Amino acid sequence: MSKHYVIVGSGVAAVHAAKAIRDRDAESEITIYGEENHLPYNRIKLTKGLFSDLHSEKVLIKKEKWYRDNRITLHTSSRVTSIHPERQQIETADGKVTAYHKLLLCMGARNRALTVDGAGLRNVHTIRELGDADRLKDSLTSGQRVVVIGGGVQGLETAWALHEGGYPVTIVEAAPRLMARQLDEASSEKLRLILEQSGVQVKLHAGVTAITGEEAVSGVVLDDATSISCGHVVYSIGIVPNTDLVQETGIRTRAGVLVNSHLETSAPHIYAAGDIAELDGLVEGLWGGAIEQGKVAGGNMAAAEPAAYRRTVPVTLFNAFGISLFSIGNTDERQCDRTVAAEVDGVYTRIYVKDNRLTGAISWEGAAASLLYKSAVEQGVSLEGLDVENGSLEAIMAGVAARLEEIL
Ligand SMILES: Cc1cc2nc3c(=O)[nH]c(=O)nc-3n(C[C@H](O)[C@H](O)[C@H](O)COP(=O)(O)OP(=O)(O)OC[C@H]3O[C@@H](n4cnc5c(N)ncnc54)[C@H](O)[C@@H]3O)c2cc1C
Known part of the structure; x- marks a missing residue:
């Protein structure tokens, strides 16, 4: 079989893996399949720069020319629908079957779904993809309150962007404090005071039990039976690795696809990197970690001597x-x-x-x-x-x- 490196998913881990492969193997074919309709982009900008031009070239991880120059074939709008480890093939939604000699899983994660009553109403949003950010911005109505569910980094960045955009914002967080994973009590409290002084309402220790509305959102109900009237809800309550594709393959999973320190999965010739990968019981879910894992996995796919992934300091x-x-x-x-x-x-x-x-x-x-x-x-x-x-x-x-x- 001629050498063909296939990468499923087109996020930041995939791009850095492709680069690491090309740095070590100048000749072989490298193909990336991504289901989104865009060149790989800087996902963290979706909240940090919500109201900036997210379709600008500046948001891309690499410009189109880079893929051409490095002879990396990138298929956008191309979903991989099955993997066949026993015959070293993958299949895409158009029915095309492609052989690989090494396969890298970089399918990332999706946002954990909100499951309360009313979560399916119009104007309930979550931001994981560029299209999500576009839809949120298109649907916003001036003057209407936005309830942001989740007081972690992404929730707070979204709240900041919306506040800057002139929308009244309420943050609802189930934990007793904001950014609880990153901050101590003193910092969280300081942060809460600053948010409230700037005009953002903060509800801590508060769970949303239902979203109300006829067809579109008109409010949320909290677990103390109070309600907040609003026109939009944006939630950010954690991530779930996209492991569906490997469920029938025998590749071992828990929360994510299990990997060893070389980022190899339990199946021969198949690696995983980024938000999909679980190493030593942890799915990192971080931009810097996805880059490093992509580099190590790509390097190991192409090199004779495998290197171990060392967790980056978050x-x-x-x-x-x-x-x-x-x-x-x-x-x-x-x-x-x-x-x-x-x-x-x-x-x-x-x-x-x-x-x-x-x-x-x-x-x-x-x-x-x-x-x-x-x-x-x-x-x-x-x-x-x-x-x-x-x-x-x-x-x-x-x-x-x-x-x-x-x-x-
Ligand atoms: C709004 C937002 C803000 C963030 N801010 C920060 C931050 O400030 N700091 C930080 O460290 N991290 C942040 N993160 C997390 C960070 O973006 C991720 O850790 C990182 O993007 C993971 O990269 P990845 O390549 O593993 O996966 P992803 O970026 O999730 O990319 C995976 C890609 O694979 C595609 N895919 C999935 N299944 C298939 C399939 N079957 N076929 C083809 N394609 C498929 C997906 O559509 C997606 O495009 C943020 C995330 C979001 C959403």
Whole structure:
């Protein structure tokens, strides 16, 4: 069989995998199948830049010429409908069967569906694809309130875009605080106050039990039996990896497609990367992780010596409501030995320490300051000899910066 690398899905993991393959194999055929009607684009812009021109070339991961120059065949609007590991073939919706010698699964994830009564009404939205963002923008009516369900990063970015666009917004979050996965209590509370001061309503500890309306949305009902009248609902309540395609193939799945550290699935010659992949019990669901996994999987498909994927340090940068904050690494208090926090001129920072190493940080210093903390977590800089118990945060971080300089 001649060498043919086939990639299912056309997100960021797929593009970086194709590049990694081409870097190692100049000759063989590479084909990407994507069901969306667009060249692969920067999905995270859908909320960060909701009202910008999302169809602009600037949103593309690579321009069309890059695929041509690298002899990567990209089929858009082309859904892969079945995989046959035993004969090393895939089939697309048009009935065409294609053989592969190595196959990469990059089907990503979809947004977890809202299952309450009324979730099927017109003007209930969720944003995963470019088409979703287009539909939301097309349907908005000036002056009508939008209820955003979910107070995580995507929900808050959506709320910010809508607020900036002039729409009244209410955020409904089931947890007791906003961005609970990334922020500590103090930061979440500070964030809530800023949102409310800017005119966005925030309902915490609140579940939506129903969406009301005749044909289109007219309101939502909360679990305390109060209701909010609104013209639109946008929900962002987690993701579900797109594993449907592999269900009949014998490839092992749990939440995602199970992979080992080389990003190989349980089937020979088949790899998985990005939001579809589950490694050591975790589906990362992050842009940076999808890029790295794509690179490693593509590299391993084409190289003689496989490399192991090393989980990247998770970084969340939040730039909205006039705030620029970041959360890096593990910021779960229960999993660290101690934390050190300080607020200088209204700028709050907290670091997390385990086994005398920095494992995480939250700071309102602005995105540019995140690099020091990220490098320190990545490099596992030792805090031995620094006065972590009584020293100021500023002195500890100065010591960390000096040690990093020696390492890098
Ligand atoms: C609105 C939004 C904002 C986000 N913001 C952030 C952020 O700030 N930071 C962060 O780290 N992460 C963020 N994420 C998550 C990040 O975008 C994902 O982790 C990343 O896109 C995953 O890339 P992927 O290539 O694995 O999958 P995806 O980007 O999901 O791409 C998979 C592609 O495969 C296609 N596909 C699926 N099944 C088939 C099939 N059978 N045949 C053909 N094609 C198929 C899908 O249509 C899709 O185009 C955000 C996500 C969204 C939706």
